[in-house]
Amino acid sequence: RGESSESRGALIVFEGLDRSGKTSQCSRLLSYLEGLGHSAELWRFPDRTTTVGQMVSAYLSNDLQLDDHTIHLLFSANRWEKRSMMEAKLRAGTTLLVDRYSYSGVAFSSAKGLDIGWCKAPEAGLLAPDLVLYLDIPPEKAVERGGYGGERYEKLEFQKKVAQCYKVLEDSSWKVIVCFILSFLAIELLTGFLLPTLDLCHLVAHHQESC
Numbered sequence: 276r277g278e279s280s281e282s283r284g285a286l287i288v289f290e291g292l293d294r295s296g297k298t299s300q301c302s303r304l305l306s307y308l309e310g311l312g313h314s315a316e317l318w319r320f321p322d323r324t325t326t327v328g329q330m331v332s333a334y335l336s337n338d339l340q341l342d343d344h345t346i347h348l349l350f351s352a353n354r355w356e357k358r359s360m361m362e363a364k365l366r367a368g369t370t371l372l373v374d375r376y377s378y379s380g381v382a383f384s385s386a387k388g389l390d391i392g393w394c395k396a397p398e399a400g401l402l403a404p405d406l407v408l409y410l411d412i413p414p415e416k417a418v419e420r421g422g423y424g425g426e427r428y429e430k431l432e433f434q435k436k437v438a439q440c441y442k443v444l445e446d447s448s449w450k451v452i453v454c455f456i457l458s459f460l461a462i463e464l465l466t467g468f469l470l471p472t473l474d475l476c477h478l479v480a481h482h483q484e485s486c
């Protein structure tokens with residue numbers, strides 16, 4: 276607030292099912308933005324390097340069993356512990372490309388049957404994305420892409436439920452990218468969105484009222 280419009284970085288979130296291509300697209304976009312001379316960084320959630328993140332990671336690899344509500348709150352805590360660093364980066368003019376964020380938290384937990392309002396509650400107050408790029412891939416296609424690595428949620432039936440849950444979370448910050456196009460046109464398509472998007476950099480850090 277009170278900063279010049281050029282000084283603020285954009286918060287760009289990638290969302291989608293497991294194996295939807297988020298990680299590759301994030302890196303491609305990072306190289307592209309850096310090539311244009313923008314200051315940009317790649318982030319991801321869960322951030323498995325923190326103490327909370329290590330618990331999340333152990334849960335995902337089935338080395339730790341936790342109640343569904345408990346793990347939901349840990350995923351959220353993992354975003355909260357990074358909030359002030361994210362805000363500092365954005366204020367300093369760095370654009371953050373974030374591989375998964377609150378939408379993953381709500382979609383994956385509500386796919387287990389948890390109440391969606393309850394799932395959204397701990398996300399309120401985190402930084403709101405300027406743009407969410409949702410990589411839309413049919414769950415069956417995601418499985419075909421090199422298969423799953425064997426983590427807890429990497430099962431077709433569960434991913435189908437997650438896809439349904441993501442659908443109800445779509446809001447005005449979303450651009451849905453149909454993924455069969457991605458394999459051919461990935462970078463052109465994304466940069467087509469991103470060039471105008473970077474004009475949104477005047478958006479100051481604001482608080483998320485809901486997912």
Ligand code: TMP
Nearest residue numbers: 293320321350375376379380383384428
């Ligand atoms: P990753 O494979 O992108 O590291 O994500 C790990 C898994 O965790 C993935 O199946 C999605 C899930 N997840 C949640 O259930 N809640 C969350 O808040 C996040 C960020 C990821």
